[in-house]
Amino acid sequence: MLREAIFHQAGGAYAYPIAKDTLMIQLRAAKDDLKVVYLIYGDRYCGTDPVDRVIMEKYASDQLFDYYRAKVQIKTRTFRYIFLLDDGKERYWYNEFGFSKCRPLGYHSGYFQYPYIAERDFFEIPDWVQDAVVYSIFPDRFFNGDKTNDPTTVREWGEKPTSQMDLYGGDLAGVLAKLPxxxxxxxxxxxxxxxFKSPTSHKYDTTDYFEIDPHFGDKELFRKLINECHKRGMRVILDAVFNHCGYEFAPFQDVIKNGTKSKYWDWFYIKDYPITTDPVNYETFARNVWRMPKLRHANPEVKEYLLQVGEYWVREFDIDGWRLDVANEIDHAFWREFRTRLRAIKPDLYIIGEVWHHAGAYLLGDQFDAVMNYPFREAVIGFFGERTLSVDAFDERLTINRVTYPKQAVDAAWNLLGSHDTERILTRFKGNKKALKLAVTFQMTYQGVPFIYYGDEIGLEGGNDPDCRRCMPWDEEEQDLNLFNHYRKLIQIRRKYEALRKGEFRTIYKDEATGIYIFERYTENERVLVIINNGLKEEEVKIDLKSLGFDPTKTVQELLRNEIIKTEDGLLNLTVEAVEAAILVQ
Structure with a gap:
C-alpha cells in the first residue's frame, strides 16, 4: 500500500456539509492502489467507538490519484470517523495520528472529527444558480440603443478597437432593446x-461607484432594465471593482490636491508626494497602471464605503449578484463581511470571484459561491482547439478541478470559453467552427454554469484586449446563424434535463487512440449520457447501457439529431462522426 499518497483532512474539500445533518467526506489514494475503502463513523459524543460503516465510492481519478467519497448523516450533526483501507494484500486503519494495523480505540485515539455542522458554516449556493446560463455583456460594444447619450468622440460601429479609450456608444438602452x-x-x-461612471470603455477605473455612466444611461433606465429582465425570468449580475478605483475617483483627486493633509490619504498606498504618473509613485492594479490606484481595504473607512456600495445596488435596484474583479487581492475578512451583509439584504444573492488560479481559501462557504473557471477554459482549448491534450490528460485536468473544491462551488462555477480578458474562443481555435461546436456541446453538458461571452454564439472573432472587445454585429449577414442555432439547441437541451444542470458527473470511458470521451450526468431519477468523438475519423461506439442504469426495455433518444436509437437488450452500437457528439437519454 502506498501510504505516502493517502490524504484526508477534516475540512476544506475533504469534509464539508451538504445538508444540515450530512457531511461529504473525501479521501485521496494512489491511483489503482486500493481495492476498497471503508468509512466508519458515529456521533462524537457517543460513549462507544463508532460502528456505522459505509463503503466509499471511487468517483474520480487523475494521473496520480484516485478519489473516494461518501455521504454520512448524523442527526446530532456531530461527527467522528476513521478509515479502513484495503489494497487486497494488507489493511490499515487511518486517522489523524496516521496508520496502524490494529484499530485504535477510545475517544482520544485520533479520530478525524467534524465537531458540529453550525448553521452559518453550511455552504449554500442560491437555488437558481445551477439553472443559469450566463451571457456576458461588455456594454459599450453590445448595442447602441440611444444615440442621444453618445460621447462626442464616438467611433463608427464595427470599426476595430485600438485602445481602452475607444467609445462606440453601446448602452443600457441597447441591452434593453436586445432582450428578445x-x-x-x-x-x-x-x-x-x-x-459605473468612468472615462474609459471598459470602466474598470471607477470615478463614482454610486452613479451609472451617463453614456450608458441613468438609474431610471437601469431600474427599467432590471424589471424587464425579472419579468422574463432573467437575472442580472454587476461587476464590483473594489480592488482599485479610477484616477478620477474623488477621494484620490483629493489626495492629489491636498497630499498628506487629505482625509483620504490613508485610503491608498502612496509612496511619496506630489502624486506622479510617470513614474507611478503609488500602488495600482497590476504594475504601474496609473489609471487604477489600489485601495487600502484595511482602512475601516474604505471597507465601509465599499460595503455600502455593494449593499446599495442590491437594496435599491434588486440586482441578483456581484462578480468580484481582482477578488484575490482583497483580504478574506472583507469578503466575509461582504457576504454576510449583502446576504442579509438578499439571501439568494450570487457572489462569484475573479480568481484565475487555485481558489480554495475563498470557497468554504463564507466568501464566494464560486469563481470564474479559467482552468476549465484552458483544458477545453487544449483538448478541442489546439489538440495538445490527450483525452486522458483532459479528463485528469477536469478531475483535479472538481475534487479541489466543495461540490457547491463546482456546481456554481462559471465555465467559460472566453471573456473580456481573453482572446475570442473562435480565434483561439484558429477559426475551426466544427471544433468549437464540439467544445460548446461539452460546455453545455458539463457540471457547472455555462458562460457565453457576447458574440461567441455568432462567431465573433478577436485577439487579446482590446481586440476581443469588438462591436457586436447585428446584421444577420455578418452572423453565423448555424453556430447560433447550435448554442440555442444545446441551451434548450440543458434547460430541459435536470441531470445536466444539477446532476453528478462521472467519466464512463476514454480512449487515447480514438479520442472518444464518454461521461454521464445523473440524478436519482434521470441519466444523460454524452459521447464526444474528438478524433479525426468516425468511430463505432459500443456501450452496455443496462450496466449504466438505463432500462433495456425502453428506447433511447439522441437529442442533437432527434433520433431514436435501437438497442439489443441494452447494448448500444452507435456511429459517431469525427469531431461530433451524441447526447443520449431515455
Whole structure:
C-alpha cells in the first residue's frame, strides 16, 4: 500500500456539509492502489467507538490519484470517523495520528472529527444558480440603443478597437432593446461588465461607484432594465471593482490636491508626494497602471464605503449578484463581511470571484459561491482547439478541478470559453467552427454554469484586449446563424434535463487512440449520457447501457439529431462522426 499518497483532512474539500445533518467526506489514494475503502463513523459524543460503516465510492481519478467519497448523516450533526483501507494484500486503519494495523480505540485515539455542522458554516449556493446560463455583456460594444447619450468622440460601429479609450456608444438602452434576442438564444442570466461612471470603455477605473455612466444611461433606465429582465425570468449580475478605483475617483483627486493633509490619504498606498504618473509613485492594479490606484481595504473607512456600495445596488435596484474583479487581492475578512451583509439584504444573492488560479481559501462557504473557471477554459482549448491534450490528460485536468473544491462551488462555477480578458474562443481555435461546436456541446453538458461571452454564439472573432472587445454585429449577414442555432439547441437541451444542470458527473470511458470521451450526468431519477468523438475519423461506439442504469426495455433518444436509437437488450452500437457528439437519454 502506498501510504505516502493517502490524504484526508477534516475540512476544506475533504469534509464539508451538504445538508444540515450530512457531511461529504473525501479521501485521496494512489491511483489503482486500493481495492476498497471503508468509512466508519458515529456521533462524537457517543460513549462507544463508532460502528456505522459505509463503503466509499471511487468517483474520480487523475494521473496520480484516485478519489473516494461518501455521504454520512448524523442527526446530532456531530461527527467522528476513521478509515479502513484495503489494497487486497494488507489493511490499515487511518486517522489523524496516521496508520496502524490494529484499530485504535477510545475517544482520544485520533479520530478525524467534524465537531458540529453550525448553521452559518453550511455552504449554500442560491437555488437558481445551477439553472443559469450566463451571457456576458461588455456594454459599450453590445448595442447602441440611444444615440442621444453618445460621447462626442464616438467611433463608427464595427470599426476595430485600438485602445481602452475607444467609445462606440453601446448602452443600457441597447441591452434593453436586445432582450428578445437574448430570450431567443435561451440565456437567463446577464453579467454586465462595469456600468459605473468612468472615462474609459471598459470602466474598470471607477470615478463614482454610486452613479451609472451617463453614456450608458441613468438609474431610471437601469431600474427599467432590471424589471424587464425579472419579468422574463432573467437575472442580472454587476461587476464590483473594489480592488482599485479610477484616477478620477474623488477621494484620490483629493489626495492629489491636498497630499498628506487629505482625509483620504490613508485610503491608498502612496509612496511619496506630489502624486506622479510617470513614474507611478503609488500602488495600482497590476504594475504601474496609473489609471487604477489600489485601495487600502484595511482602512475601516474604505471597507465601509465599499460595503455600502455593494449593499446599495442590491437594496435599491434588486440586482441578483456581484462578480468580484481582482477578488484575490482583497483580504478574506472583507469578503466575509461582504457576504454576510449583502446576504442579509438578499439571501439568494450570487457572489462569484475573479480568481484565475487555485481558489480554495475563498470557497468554504463564507466568501464566494464560486469563481470564474479559467482552468476549465484552458483544458477545453487544449483538448478541442489546439489538440495538445490527450483525452486522458483532459479528463485528469477536469478531475483535479472538481475534487479541489466543495461540490457547491463546482456546481456554481462559471465555465467559460472566453471573456473580456481573453482572446475570442473562435480565434483561439484558429477559426475551426466544427471544433468549437464540439467544445460548446461539452460546455453545455458539463457540471457547472455555462458562460457565453457576447458574440461567441455568432462567431465573433478577436485577439487579446482590446481586440476581443469588438462591436457586436447585428446584421444577420455578418452572423453565423448555424453556430447560433447550435448554442440555442444545446441551451434548450440543458434547460430541459435536470441531470445536466444539477446532476453528478462521472467519466464512463476514454480512449487515447480514438479520442472518444464518454461521461454521464445523473440524478436519482434521470441519466444523460454524452459521447464526444474528438478524433479525426468516425468511430463505432459500443456501450452496455443496462450496466449504466438505463432500462433495456425502453428506447433511447439522441437529442442533437432527434433520433431514436435501437438497442439489443441494452447494448448500444452507435456511429459517431469525427469531431461530433451524441447526447443520449431515455
Amino acid at each position: 434576442y437574448l430570450e431567443k438564444l435561451g440565456v437567463n442570466t446577464l453579467y454586465l461588465t462595469p456600468i
